[in-house]
Amino acid sequence: MQAEVLIVGGGIAGVSTAFALAQHGRNVALLERGEIASEASGVNAGGIGASGWGNKPGLESYLTMGSIDLFKTLQVDMGYDIEFRQCGGLEAVHTEGQMEYAEKRVRSLREQGYTVELLGPRQAASIEPAINPKLPGFIYAPLRGKANPVLATHAFANAAEEAGARILTHHHVTGINHDGNSYRVLTQQGEFVASTLVVAAGAWSGDMGRMLGLDVSIVPVMGQMWATAPLPPALFHVLTSTESYHYWSEHPSTHDGMPPSLTHEGGCRVTRHLYGGQTRSGAIAFGGDRQVHLDAAIDPAPGAEGTEVNRGHATEVVPMLSDVPIERTWAGLMPFSTDGAPVIGRIPKREGLYIVSGLASSGFGRGPMAGKLLADYIHTGQMPLVLSEADPARCVTEET
Ligand SMILES: Cc1cc2nc3c(=O)[nH]c(=O)nc-3n(C[C@H](O)[C@H](O)[C@H](O)COP(=O)(O)OP(=O)(O)OC[C@H]3O[C@@H](n4cnc5c(N)ncnc54)[C@H](O)[C@@H]3O)c2cc1C
Structure with missing residues (x-):
């Protein structure tokens, strides 16, 4: 042909x-x-x-x-119908150290003309009621979206x-x-x-x-996720965390020939990364790990430690997730350049x-x-x- x-x-x-x-x-x-x-x-x-x-x-x-x-x-x-919605995103700041980094990042992005804002927990809870009000702040990116x-x-x-x-x-x-x-x-x-x-x-x-x-x-990097069974509407934004960005900003990768911004180096966890939200079906799904998986011919499998750590991280942002059963887990391979x-x-x-x-x-x-x-x-x-x-x-x- x-x-x-x-x-x-x-x-x-x-x-x-x-x-x-x-x-x-x-x-x-x-x-x-x-x-x-x-x-x-x-x-x-x-x-x-x-x-x-x-x-x-x-x-x-x-x-x-x-x-x-x-x-x-x-x-x-x-x-x-691709379930597209420009729903906005909230990035949770967990510690005072992360807050200093978040303030600098938001200031620099705004100076460059980008649409981001730092919200206190009260403001964040008023647009995303399920978030943890004890966290010091959230970076709000109203232009973020999601789709199926x-x-x-x-x-x-x-x-x-x-x-x-x-x-x-x-x-x-x-x-x-x-x-x-x-x-x-x-x-x-x-x-x-x-x-x-x-x-x-x-x-x-x-x-x-x-x-x-x-x-x-192009290095294959495994990402893994977990999801609950369908639940009533509870989360309205794409939810992420500042923890990994803060870590990566302070610890540039030293592994030659390997991509930057991974959660694991030399097989060991160096940080926690987080993204997720609720889909239209009602399932709440989160993921975050990024681990090199050199042989792309071998199907990636989600690890139990990765799911546990990620669920713990998600629970710090959305406390109601602590006792919601996980219905399924899965993994896939992402193409990272070096x-x-x-x-x-x-x-x-x-x-x-x-x-x-x-x-x-x-x-x-x-x-x-x-x-x-x-x-x-x-x-x-x-x-x-x-x-x-x-x-x-x-x-x-x-x-x-
Ligand atoms: C768990 C997880 C969560 C993620 N979350 C997000 C997110 O929230 N937002 C976001 O923007 N991105 C996310 N990503 C990243 C995103 O999914 C990828 O960056 C993107 O899908 C890559 O698209 P692609 O078309 O380059 O690769 P792929 O979707 O992998 O497509 C490549 C295709 O090439 C085909 N192919 C390979 N070899 C051959 C061959 N020899 N002959 C014929 N066909 C071949 C494969 O079968 C495959 O279908 C996530 C990824 C993972 C794994």
């Missing part, structure tokens, strides 16, 4: 790229080895980070605010198909040849040929690189080869715009200026 552009990977990054390319009128096909959203894009917490464009919008502002706009396009303009990750990723795939893209699930890519003009991509269903190839394979981007003779430094920044753009020295990856622990919220920026680049041949911050050259090299 021939296509102008072939995308490998049916997560949020791949389907968003397919949607934007199809809207540009390009002949695009996407190959996914499982179902759409069968990996990280289907098992995440659905949080969408955003704090505005700022005075000088950089890549992060484009990815977050641009994605918020695309989620709105799908739900509000196109009529997909499975519904949203499927909606982008469906919108791409409606716009003319071919979305082919159960097509496992096992080899890639380049003959100078085109990429010949092998699957058990046959060979696919295209002049332009996009690697959107998430935590498996390194495997795709090896098929192309490239060393792609400097923590996204990897979006053209792979140097290879004709027609592109990548959209490294979206790390916030790829659901940033994926739609990451795909659109890459699609605009492929379509116009001009790199959107903000993508200079995501240049693949820094972490894709020829295999030695």
Whole structure:
């Protein structure tokens, strides 16, 4: 089968790229080895980070605010029910030390034109009654949002198909040849040929690189979550904690070749990270750990210690969670680059080869715009200026 552009990977990054390319009128096909959203894009917490464009919008502002706009396009303009809501976020500050850090961060973000505010516990409890009123404060980000990750990723795939893209699930890519003009991509269903190839394979981007003779430094990092059975409405914002950000600001990673901002180093816990909230079904779901999981061929499994620590952390923010039974736990693999920044753009020295990856622990919220920026680049041949911050050259090299 021939296509102008072939995308490998049916997560949020791949389907968003397919949607934007199809809207540009390009002949695009996407190959996914499982179902759409069968990996990280289907098992995440659905949080969408955003704090505005700022005075000088950089890549992060484009990815977050641009994605918020695309989620709105799908739900509000196109009529997909993806459970999107710009519900705002509250980040709990646990200690006086964290409070000093939070005050500095909020001051600096506001000076740069971002929409964040530091609330006292009384103000926070008036918009989120279930929070712990004994905590010293909360960072409020009213522009944050959330959506159902499975519904949203499927909606982008469906919108791409409606716009003319071919979305082919159960097509496992096992080899890639380049003959100078085109990429010949092998699957058990046959060979696919295209002049332009996009690697959107998430935590498996390194495997795709090896098929192309490239060393792609994307490290698989395990994230795990737990959820209660459906409960009456109790939580209204995306809830997070300052603890890990404070730790990471004071302890930059020293592990060479490993991504920054992890909860575990050398197999040991160094901090606790937290995100979660209540879904429309009523389930309350939280997660947070980020542990390197080098062999992406081995399915990740949630650990009991991780669930216990995370539940303890969540309970410090929302005390009613202390005795609510956990109904299920799960894990998934996130694509982290070794400097923590996204990897979006053209792979140097290879004709027609592109990548959209490294979206790390916030790829659901940033994926739609990451795909659109890459699609605009492929379509116009001009790199959107903000993508200079995501240049693949820094972490894709020829295999030695
Ligand atoms: C537990 C957890 C919680 C998270 N919470 C949040 C959150 O609240 N907010 C947020 O913004 N982000 C969150 N994330 C991160 C987010 O889910 C990821 O950054 C994002 O989904 C990555 O999207 P992707 O398309 O790059 O990768 P994926 O969704 O992993 O998609 C890659 C796809 O490529 C396919 N593929 C791989 N190899 C091949 C091959 N050889 N042939 C064909 N197909 C192939 C895979 O099957 C997969 O479907 C969380 C992640 C986890 C695991």
